[in-house]
Amino acid sequence: DAKTTQPPSMDCAEGRAANLPCNHSTISGNEYVYWYRQIHSQGPQYIIHGLKNNETNEMASLIITEDRKSSTLILPHATLRDTAVYYCISTPNSGYALNFGKGTSLLVTP
């Protein structure tokens, strides 16, 4: 699986958009980009995934660059409950094994 690189931490003001970057420069053609988050003391929670096109769901939007070497997870209106560690993972279509890495610790402040 391709290695992903994320900043260790980010801050965001409540109500503003949180844009979390991820680099996956060695991603191969059959690998998806997945985002999960882990709120303190809870199990990880799936957010969104994509292959080439941008994706949007009720939780977030995923923007993937045309060369697929990087992506951005967007939380359009961050709330205090969005404070969590966000993991960007690239994995083949099978999605069987997820390599979580260190993730980005997002702190949403009032």
Next chain:
Amino acid sequence: DAGVIQSPRHEVTEMGQEVTLRCKPISGHDYLFWYRQTMMRGLELLIYFNNNVPIDDSGMPEDRFSAKMPNASFSTLKIQPSEPRDSAVYFCASSLVASGRLEQFFGPGTRLTVL
């Protein structure tokens, strides 16, 4: 659905004792995963099953660890004998790959402390 259920939620034991962690996946899911999370190593995949059959156990740290899935609704992760370095949060997750939906649903975890 109640989601993935894990028991116990907390376990404190002494070094050398046998520990058994339990997981009930979401009904109908065809894949089950066991992960371990520590501050030092983060979240690591230990083993996963497909239709109750172990597929990849390369993440199991050593022979003291074993996992079984006797039926589609139950799995165990056993540590015998336990050691202080096994202290961690153990997560179980399940997914329904056959549906084309690849996301994994995680349980609340079992926090294990080995004294």
